[in-house]
Amino acid sequence: MTWSRGNMADGEEPEKKRRRVEELAEKMAVDSGHGGNARDWDGRWNHVQKFLERPGPFTHPDFEPSTESLHFLLETCKILVIGAGGLGCELLKNLALTGFRQIHVIDMDTIDVSNLNRQFLFRSKDVGRPKADVAADFINRRIPGCNVVPYFKKIQDFDESFYRQFHIIVCGLDSIIARRWMNGMLMSLLIYEDGVLDPSSIIPLIDGGTEGFKGNARVILPGMTACIDCTLELYPPQINFPMCTIASMPRLPEHCIEYVRVLQWPKEKPFGDVPLDGDNPEHIKWVFQKSQERASEFNITGVTYRLTQGVVKRIIPAVASTNAVIAAACATEVFKIASSAYVPLNNYLVFNDVDGLYTYTFEAERKENCTACSQVPQDLKFAPSATLQDILEYLTENASLQMKSPAITATIDGKNRTLYLQTVASIEERTRPNLCKTLKELGLTDGQELAVADVTTPQTMLFKLHFTS
């Protein structure tokens, strides 16, 4: 018996090898023998059709088997994928192979060499190019008929008219802020008539997240089920080291690295007036050396180059398979919702494979006074002698608000006044003195409305101020 050594690592020249792989992909993609629509060869959608055209005991109560579902899936259904990274690559692959063809993808990043070990739509020649573009290219070429439209942009660059065109939105993000923004955007699309929600204004949001060996997938029907903000407390607190530890009492190697990153770099400007770039090996080398010096001052061991890079880049270790599992769960839900073939996940799945394999599924509940999805106006209860700073701290520290840099405006004496805004330096400087002023001094009255804007929500949030004695 003989067996072939298909070891591509030796033997063939790279160019020849690349062409061969491309030809292979093409041959696998198109069946030459079928006339008419060369894209859909015989039996191509066999597997999907069985779910769409056959009745069954576990289907959604509203499901009706029909040959038209396949057409909807292939030609009409429009899906938006947010993120073309670890989860995004998996999602695009899964959705495209399932049959979805109208897929749009947004990602604001470019490809980094550290992405290559799991974001498999990218190769080393793609480093530096936008993730969305490269991902779309790869999928469109490998899966004939698929039409992925990329956007090398931030989600905040689009408004309601853009998002309204999609049937389903799937998120593969690495930021809670972005998730909340997306959540808020879909809430703002909801139409209520006489207090009753119009179901056609609902765009389902399927959200996946991973961290190492852990992950979760959830289905959000805006206005109907628990939203991102309803369950904000479920998200683990982000680890930020207190300044006093960093500045004067380091104990861990991470503290030493943070010291160099946050204090020493801006002070010493080793490469001129440039921000610290985690991808620049010269920068990392400098931080590494300085961190080692600081560590030895305090007899702290454990500063390594790899740790340095991890802390500077805020890297959370990622595993290819966790992304695969969560993306698979999300893609399954997209399919279920698009086809009405099965009851969607209700509504939160937790996954952990550190020890064996563990999943837990439960129904996250809506929060009665959720800041994002309940229609309940939010109250602020403060004494008139409280300062604007007090309100600011409440907005950022309260567990269900967790704002990042809220901008507060109010109508005082008939005029719209910005009380405090952090994100524009000149306005910040001008309004900073307001922070120490009391609410009474600022001219605010009991029952007055305050409008708060923040990066966590696309719409301004309205609060009602109640004076306590």
Add this chain to the structure above:
Amino acid sequence: IDAQLWGDHGQEALENAHVCLINATATGTEILKNLVLPGIGAFTIVDGHKVTGEDNRAQAATELLQELNSDVSGNFVEESPDKLLDNDPEFFHRFSLVIGVQLIESTCLRLAGVLWNAGVPFLVCKTYGLVGYMRLAVKEHTVVESHPDNALEDLRLDQPFAELKNHIQSYDLDNMDKKDHSHTPWIIVVAKYLEKWYNEHNYQLPKNYKEKEAFRQLIREGILKNENGVAEDEENFEEAIKNVNTALNPTKIPSTVQDILNAEGWKNITAQTPAFWVMARAVKEFVENEGEGKLPVRGTIPDMIADSEKFINLQNVYREKAMQDASVVSKHVESLLQSVGKVCVYKSKKKCKNAAFLRVVRCRSLADECSVELVNKDEITSCMDNPDSEMVLYLMLRSVDRFFQQHSRYPGVYNYQVEEDIGKLKLCVNSLLQEYGLNVNVKDDYIHEFCRYGANAIKMITHQFVPFNNTFIYNAMSQTSATFQL
């Protein structure tokens, strides 16, 4: 970066592994993708099926997978596994792991027999409609670093070793200036107040909620007060109070480790004994002698509010003790090896740090699972008390295998077959239940559902090789899963 999760020697193990995949289906290639991307050493695909025209599926898959990571060496064999089993069963002995995807029952059992005897781990995967199934069959799989998420710290506050005792003694909380008092590590705070408690409670640890609450109150009273009698802000004391619950847990050896240390099979060390068991034996000897009933000290402490010097000094006390214990264990290892005429360069230090995390997974063979005498009737019938338990999906998969055996095809492949096949599949279910003497009810709904799938698999799930024991079922309809020991 992933190596941060499984460490440098985890990465090394990965790079030395050679995995065999049988059947390059969607599921199979998906699994391999997740092994190739992080850098498995080599893979070999065994597949006799053709794709289009002349191209063999094994070759096509190998080339495309290879392209994902040029450091991985990919091979293929254009042959059905049955042929290989006929002509060269020892072919499979070379692999660190064999993954069999969409195998028919007879091939699966044959292969399982060969791999079991050769000690090669076998992972069986099936996706059927919206159901995923994985079965791990390995006689014994040892895990040195199980990286548990929420392991309790090893602080030894209930039985402090000599060096820790001395270190605690060097603190005098009642005569410190405020800055030092507020920056004393909570471990020291708890230890000091424990001494006070012992004096008043006959040297007994606080045991129940009431006593622990009283102990917390004792600590709380130790918080410094300003000139007006108001308590100062002492975060380290708050940490001490918060940690009372876990810090006073009696030091003991976890049951999983006890089982390993007392394992019958490896009582006598020979020249062939695998490294893991030599280490286990050495740890046991440590426990029975120098350790005085305890494992080697782990040596790590959590971060806590403290000034740098106090924290580092305390950390070093634990670290040095851990290193000391580790070298004692190393000496035991050396003498054990010497006694059987072996000399070995050993990475024992790393393993000692994780003595509490040693794990062994032993799975039953497929042969046992499928034998009428040894089938795990109890597990199956008790799960089926809930007729919608994932166990019913397992029974359906077995029934579908039976169907294939009888009809050389899967149920419901073509629309016109669905109706009739439901009846035929039901017969298979009943004959399966009868043969194994399983008094359970399989709802007709499931039989219908499995005919609906028509054998086509929508890839739903893919996993890294993890030692679950031993059957994992995933239900994509409800997005639930379960693990069974069959």
